[in-house]
Amino acid sequence: MRFKTKLLVAALVVVHFVLLFAGFIAPYDPAEQNRVLPYAPPSRLHFRDASGFHLRPFVYGLKLDLDGFTEDKNQVFPIHIFVRASRYKLLGFFETNWHLLGVSGSGRLVLLGTDGFGRDEFSRVLHGGQISVAAGIVATFDALLVGMMLGMLAGYYGGWVDESLMGAAELFLSLPWLYFLLGVRAFLPLHVSPARTFLLLTCVIGLIGWARPARLVRGIVASARSRNHVLAARGFGASDFYLLRRHIFPEIYGVLLTQATVLIPRYIAAEVALSFLGLGVNEPVASWGNMLSTLQQYSVLVSYAWLLAPACALVVTSVIYSLLADCLHSQLKFQSS
Amino acid sequence: MNYLGRRLIRTVLLLVGVSVLCFLFTEMAPGSFFDDMRVNPQISPETIAMLRSHYGLDQPLIVRYGRWVKSALHADLGYSIAYNVPVAPLLWGRAQNTLLLSVTAMLLTWLIAVPLGVWTAARRGKALDKTTSIGVSLLVAIPEVVIAVALLAIAVRWRVLPIGGMKSEDLDGLPLWVRIKDIAEHMLLPVIVLTLVDSALVVRHVRAAVLEILEAPFVQATRGFGISRSRVLFRHVLPAAANPAISLFGLSLAGLLSGSLLVEVICGWPGLGPLILDATLSRDFYMVVGGIMVSTIFMLGGNLIADIVLTVIDPRIRTGAPDAL
Numbered sequence: 001m002r003f004k005t006k007l008l009v010a011a012l013v014v015v016h017f018v019l020l021f022a023g024f025i026a027p028y029d030p031a032e033q034n035r036v037l038p039y040a041p042p043s044r045l046h047f048r049d050a051s052g053f054h055l056r057p058f059v060y061g062l063k064l065d066l067d068g069f070t071e072d073k074n075q076v077f078p079i080h081i082f083v084r085a086s087r088y089k090l091l092g093f094f095e096t097n098w099h100l101l102g103v104s105g106s107g108r109l110v111l112l113g114t115d116g117f118g119r120d121e122f123s124r125v126l127h128g129g130q131i132s133v134a135a136g137i138v139a140t141f142d143a144l145l146v147g148m149m150l151g152m153l154a155g156y157y158g159g160w161v162d163e164s165l166m167g168a169a170e171l172f173l174s175l176p177w178l179y180f181l182l183g184v185r186a187f188l189p190l191h192v193s194p195a196r197t198f199l200l201l202t203c204v205i206g207l208i209g210w211a212r213p214a215r216l217v218r219g220i221v222a223s224a225r226s227r228n229h230v231l232a233a234r235g236f237g238a239s240d241f242y243l244l245r246r247h248i249f250p251e252i253y254g255v256l257l258t259q260a261t262v263l264i265p266r267y268i269a270a271e272v273a274l275s276f277l278g279l280g281v282n283e284p285v286a287s288w289g290n291m292l293s294t295l296q297q298y299s300v301l302v303s304y305a306w307l308l309a310p311a312c313a314l315v316v317t318s319v320i321y322s323l324l325a326d327c328l329h330s331q332l333k334f335q336s337s
Numbered sequence: 338m339n340y341l342g343r344r345l346i347r348t349v350l351l352l353v354g355v356s357v358l359c360f361l362f363t364e365m366a367p368g369s370f371f372d373d374m375r376v377n378p379q380i381s382p383e384t385i386a387m388l389r390s391h392y393g394l395d396q397p398l399i400v401r402y403g404r405w406v407k408s409a410l411h412a413d414l415g416y417s418i419a420y421n422v423p424v425a426p427l428l429w430g431r432a433q434n435t436l437l438l439s440v441t442a443m444l445l446t447w448l449i450a451v452p453l454g455v456w457t458a459a460r461r462g463k464a465l466d467k468t469t470s471i472g473v474s475l476l477v478a479i480p481e482v483v484i485a486v487a488l489l490a491i492a493v494r495w496r497v498l499p500i501g502g503m504k505s506e507d508l509d510g511l512p513l514w515v516r517i518k519d520i521a522e523h524m525l526l527p528v529i530v531l532t533l534v535d536s537a538l539v540v541r542h543v544r545a546a547v548l549e550i551l552e553a554p555f556v557q558a559t560r561g562f563g564i565s566r567s568r569v570l571f572r573h574v575l576p577a578a579a580n581p582a583i584s585l586f587g588l589s590l591a592g593l594l595s596g597s598l599l600v601e602v603i604c605g606w607p608g609l610g611p612l613i614l615d616a617t618l619s620r621d622f623y624m625v626v627g628g629i630m631v632s633t634i635f636m637l638g639g640n641l642i643a644d645i646v647l648t649v650i651d652p653r654i655r656t657g658a659p660d661a662l
Contacts, residue, residue, distance in 0.1 A: 170347075171354045174640065176595030176632040182617045183625045184362055269480035273599055276482055277614055295486055296603070298500060302493050311483045322478035 005331070008324040015317055019129045023088035025100045026123035027109050031284045032086065034108065034118030037062060039304050040069050042113040042121075049076065061107055077107030113306035116294065125309050128286035132275075133317065135202050135287070136268030140260055142206025143267075147213030148256060152244055154214065155221025166218065169211035177208055181274065184208075194285040201280055205270050213259050217252050224251045254332050261325035265318040272314060288314050344644050348637045355633045356409075359626045360402045405626075414630065415623030419616065424627040428609065432594060432631060434503060435601065435608035438524060439593045442531035446589070450536040451582070454543025455570055458551065469540065476537035485530045485603040498526050501605035527604040531597055535589065542585050546578035553577070580651060587643020595632035 018025060045057040061075030083102035089095050103109045112121040154165040184204050221244075224230060230247045238246075268288075274280035275289025276296075283290060288310040295301045295308070389395045396404075405415060414424040457466040476484075492498045499505060504519050550556065551574060559569045598610035605611075609628060616624035 167350075171351050171358075174351050174591075174633065174636050175355060175358075176592075176629065176636050178598050179595050179613060179629050179632050182598075182613060183359060183629050265478065265480075269482065272480060273482050276599075277602060279617065289482075292482065292486060295490075298493050301486070301490050305490070308486070308490065311486060315479050315483055318480055319475065319478040323474065326474065 002327070002331070005324065005327045008320055008327060011320050012324065015320065016133070019126060019133055020091065022123075022126035022130050023090055024098065026120070026126045027085065027099050027102050027111075028120040028123045029086040029088065030119065030124045030127035030286045032119060032123075034114065034120075036064065037069075037108060037110070037114050037118040038116050039300075040108070040110055040114040040118065041304075042306050043108070043110050044071070045079070049073075054078075059103060059107060059109055075107065077103035077105060077109070079103055079109060112309045113304070115291070115307060116300070121291075121306060121309055124286040124291060125288075125313050128288045128291050128310060129313055129317075131198065131281055131285060131287040132268050132271050132289065132314070133264075135198060135205075135271040135281075136264045136266075138202040139205040139209070139267040139270070140263040142203060143209035143263060144213050144256055144260060146207065146210040147259075148217050148252065150210065151214035151217025152221050152248065152252075155218035156225055156240065156244060156248070158222070162218070162222075166215070169214050172208060172211040173215075175208065178270075178273070180208060181205065181270070182277075182279065194281055197281055201271060201274065205267050209263065209267070213256070213263075216255050216259065220252050220255060221248055224248045254328075254335070258325060258328045258332055261321055261328055265321040265325075268314065268317065340648060341645060344641060348641050351637055352630075352633065356406070356626070356630060357402070359629055360398060360405070405623075409630070414627035417616070417621055417624045419619045419621040419624070424623050427612070427624070428627050428631055431607065431609045431612045434606065435594055435597060435610065438527055438601070438606060438608060439531065439597050441524065442528045442535065442597070443589050443593065445528065445532045446535040446539060447586070449532070450539035451543055451575075453536075454540045455547050455575060457540070458544045458547035459566070459570055461548065470544075473537045473541050476533055477541065481530070481534050481599055482603070484533060485527075485600050488526060488530055489603060492526050499523050500526070503607050523606075527597065527600045527606050530600050530604070535596075539582070539585060539589075542581050543578070546581045547574055550574045550578045576650075580647060583646050583650075584643050587639045587641075587646075589639070590642055591636040591639025593639070594635040 040062055043059045043062075045059060047054055047057055049058070056078050058076050058078040060071035060073055061077065062069045063072040080102055081100065083099055083104070084097045085099045085102050087095060087097045101109060108114075108120075110120050110122065112125060114121055115124070150165050150169075154162040181204060225248070227247075230243060233243055233247055271280055271287065272289035272292065275287045276293045278290075278293060280289050281287040291307070291310040300307065386395070408415065412425060414428065416422070417424050417427060420427060453469065457469045460466050489500065493500055499519075499522050503523050504516065505523075547570075556569065556574060559573050564573070594609055597606075597608065598613070600606070601608040601610035602614055609632070613625060613628040615621075616628065
């Protein structure tokens with residue numbers, strides 16, 4: 001692997017690690033409201049006060065008056081590492097109440113400000129990222145699994161199987177996919193539990209997206225089928241399944257990997273778009289899309305710039321994935337030429 | 338039968354397939370437009386049943402589909418339940434707004450992107466090429482929603498452009514050019530977003546295609562004949578590199594109705610997108626199906642046009658030679 005690829009993979013690992021441990025890194029519960037702090041700006045970290053320099057950063061308490069929020073210099077809250085606060089389930093299993101950062105007493109540490117309900121934007125970006133990125137990965141897995149199986153069938157058996165499967169693929173490719181997603185979503189119940197919405201969403205996105213990977217896989221399998229080593233193995237009496245698994249799957253592995261890095265950011269964006277339009281994951285569960293949907297009100301968009309934080313997180317994730325996709329693509333081309 | 342005839346039949350089959358898919362999904366879905374009425378104690382179940390039969394929703398799927406196809410062939414896409422008017426004129430009115438937006442964006446995209454793609458390919462590795470390719474990578478990677486929201490934030494904050502809608506109020510008495518200028522100002526933001534997103538892709542493909550041709554021996558020969566650099570690029574290299582660009586142009590045509598949905602919703606442009614979104618939220622069945630079908634026709638039509646152009650200009654495709662694309 002080239003250095004650039006390694007760097008990008010490392011960055012991706014960091015991003016996913018942070019999102020995986022969102023509960024620990026986030027200071028607050030993402031749904032915890034604080035009605036006295038609506039649209040509070042990001043806390044400023046201070047090192048210096050009247051008594052001089054402190055190694056431990058601290059924040060001042062916030063006071064709401066007619067001009068908005070101002071810092072109350074009388075209330076000082078030092079920031080502590082490894083504090084006990086709200087309970088959550090780490091990785092979905094271990095219930096604990098340890099958090100990476102926090103302030104004691106009545107102080108609030110809002111690193112990226114708060115939204116209209118006084119919920120901590122930083123915690124919501126992390127937890128929302130879990131949902132959005134997981135949606136992207138699960139949908140990609142669906143699409144690649146279906147696409148791989150149908151593509152292998154079409155490429156390996158050829159004939160009418162090939163004709164009908166690729167016809168279906170063309171049908172799905174010629175759909176205006178966002179409209180169709182809207183249409184499909186329209187006929188599903190609007191108000192269902194977030195878990196079911198998530199499942200439906202990923203299935204729908206994934207099932208619409210199987211066509212392109214299927215075409216790519218089909219092309220490779222069709223040419224791999226008549227390679228000498230495959231023909232030789234067949235001559236020794238290997239079954240179709242064995243041939244596909246042992247001799248043909250390794251050929252499509254690289255394409256699947258590249259496709260995954262292309263599709264994951266695209267499907268994260270699809271989830272964000274749907275939730276942005278109010279058709280995806282519903283409140284109170286955070287996702288990058290439904291967090292951004294408050295920005296559809298122009299007054300919010302103008303006044304509270306920190307609410308663009310989920311957009312920044314989305315950009316960082318997508319850019320890393322897409323640069324990685326470029327790297328893998330050029331490597332694949334280099335190998336095959 | 339020749340290639341184009343087969344393509345045409347295939348397109349019609351695909352159109353039928355999409356409509357069947359739409360109807361199948363509605364059959365699987367629980368709930369309908371009248372669900373909200375059920376909660377209302379003032380509307381009796383008989384009334385709802387009557388409404389359902391009035392709109393033909395009580396019929397079995399096959400019957401509904403048959404009726405729909407029959408009327409769709411006469412350009413009648415059914416009756417909107419929410420707006421209580423026929424779907425087709427409503428869709429057409431909004432589609433015009435969408436087309437105004439997307440055709441402008443498409444023209445701009447191709448006018449900017451093709452020269453930029455050729456130019457960056459010709460100066461491979463130079464500063465211009467490097468900055469362009471960084472910009473293109475970023476634009477390809479950043480989701481459309483984010484670009485739209487970010488530009489909207491800029492426009493709203495510095496009040497540089499009018500935001501939302503298609504024209505200002507109280508312009509009726511003013512001369513024509515004032516009204517045109519007003520619409521152009523309202524269009525500018527969504528057009529910029531669409532152009533940025535689309536041209537990144539076009540630049541990337543045109544550049545790659547031109548680079549491939551530049552390595553061919555005949556380009557060396559043209560240089561040897563002393564033909565000027567720009568003439569070589571635009572007269573000899575570009576036509577040879579046109580095939581992927583034409584396929585992409587077909588995709589551009591295909592996305593004319595459906596590609597701008599998000600941007601329309603975010604910028605408040607009264608196009609097809611917001612209409613279908615509302616119809617989706619209120620489960621206005623025939624409206625949603627109509628919207629999907631109209632945009633599918635554009636999708637298929639765009640690809641078909643690209644295929645026709647390709648067969649006309651490239652004989653290799655007509656004869657089915659393997660190295661055509």
